[in-house]
Amino acid sequence: MNILRPKSFDEYIGQETIKRLLKISVDAAKKRNEMLDHILLSGPPGLGKTTLASILAYEMGKNFKFAIASALQKPIDLVGLLTSIDKEGSVLFIDEIHRLPKNLEEILYISMEDYIVDISVSKGVGAQSIRLNLPPFTLICATTKPGLLSSPLIDRFGIHGYFEFYQVEELTAIIKRSAQFLELDIEEEASEFLAKRSRFTPRVANKLLRRVRDYVQVNKIKLIDVEAARKSLEIINIDDLGLNDLDRKYLRALKDIFKGGPVGIDNISQFLGESPETIEDLCEPYLLKIDFIQRTPRGRILTENALNYLESKNYEKSL
Numbered sequence: 001m002n003i004l005r006p007k008s009f010d011e012y013i014g015q016e017t018i019k020r021l022l023k024i025s026v027d028a029a030k031k032r033n034e035m036l037d038h039i040l041l042s043g044p045p046g047l048g049k050t051t052l053a054s055i056l057a058y059e060m061g062k063n064f065k066f067a068i069a070s071a072l073q074k075p076i077d078l079v080g081l082l083t084s085i086d087k088e089g090s091v092l093f094i095d096e097i098h099r100l101p102k103n104l105e106e107i108l109y110i111s112m113e114d115y116i117v118d119i120s121v122s123k124g125v126g127a128q129s130i131r132l133n134l135p136p137f138t139l140i141c142a143t144t145k146p147g148l149l150s151s152p153l154i155d156r157f158g159i160h161g162y163f164e165f166y167q168v169e170e171l172t173a174i175i176k177r178s179a180q181f182l183e184l185d186i187e188e189e190a191s192e193f194l195a196k197r198s199r200f201t202p203r204v205a206n207k208l209l210r211r212v213r214d215y216v217q218v219n220k221i222k223l224i225d226v227e228a229a230r231k232s233l234e235i236i237n238i239d240d241l242g243l244n245d246l247d248r249k250y251l252r253a254l255k256d257i258f259k260g261g262p263v264g265i266d267n268i269s270q271f272l273g274e275s276p277e278t279i280e281d282l283c284e285p286y287l288l289k290i291d292f293i294q295r296t297p298r299g300r301i302l303t304e305n306a307l308n309y310l311e312s313k314n315y316e317k318s319l
């Protein structure tokens with residue numbers, strides 16, 4: 001259990017467009033005494049998709065059932081999940097839905113539309129199956145790569161929420177809220193200092209705050225000011241843009257080894273000794289957002305902004 005995770009809409013900061021849309025849908029569904037439509041949440045990692053899904057279950061007064069698509073490999077895995085739905089209905093959440101095997105996508109979208117699932121009881125010629133009726137449920141799926149989903153699956157979501165990077169003011173508010181939960185005293189300027197280095201991402205903001213907590217605890221500092229925050233980030237090599245060692249290695253490789261690109265993700269990941277998923281999920285979303293790299297059909301290319309950064313004091317300081 002992550003104690004920093006907000007439980008209701010009121011506690012959830014940011015993503016105002018999605019929240020407005022979902023609040024109306026929740027109110028309407030409750031008035032009609034129906035389940036909420038199926039929902040697809042897409043956007044970069046760490047922006048609170050899982051959190052929002054659990055809030056929707058809470059606001060609807062339903063049980064929240066969590067699964068991750070990479071753990072659903074065989075039909076029986078998915079059938080097990082679908083048959084675990086409460087009689088009164090559940091909110092079923094599947095994270096990283098783009099990793100669901102294609103043969104399971106079909107089972108899933110049939111269940112979404114018709115609330116049935118077929119269980120095969122024998123194999124081969126004359127294979128038999130039993131049809132089970134499912135209680136009502138709301139399926140919420142999250143993905144960082146909506147482009148990988150098949151259109152029959154996408155078509156069955158009634159609502160599509162697009163997550164966006166957070167504003168610095170929103171991240172400052174999130175850090176202040178988290179500091180309260182962690183019983184930390186933090187100055188406004190220090191919250192803002194951390195917010196600016198959080199890659200527009202609450203997951204990163206909370207991670208930085210936990211590192212600052214370690215630092216002030218060990219050094220017996222009672223009040224977190226900018227100086228304490230700065231020292232904490234220096235120790236973990238986070239610079240003023242929120243870039244870390246892996247980002248810098250990535251940028252340097254793109255410039256020196258791959259001559260600015262274009263270069264494919266497999267070549268970069270092989271050179272850095274990290275999986276393509278790590279690079280795609282942890283480094284690239286932010287580097288794209290701050291326009292340090294661009295994705296082209298032939299691969300990644302380095303931008304002018306990144307070249308300027310690699311020649312800046314900010315970069316040298318962090319070496």
Ligand code: ADE
Pocket residue numbers: 004005006011012013014047048051174177202203206
């Ligand atoms: N913690 C992580 N994300 C949050 C958010 N969007 N609002 C409040 N607290 C959070």
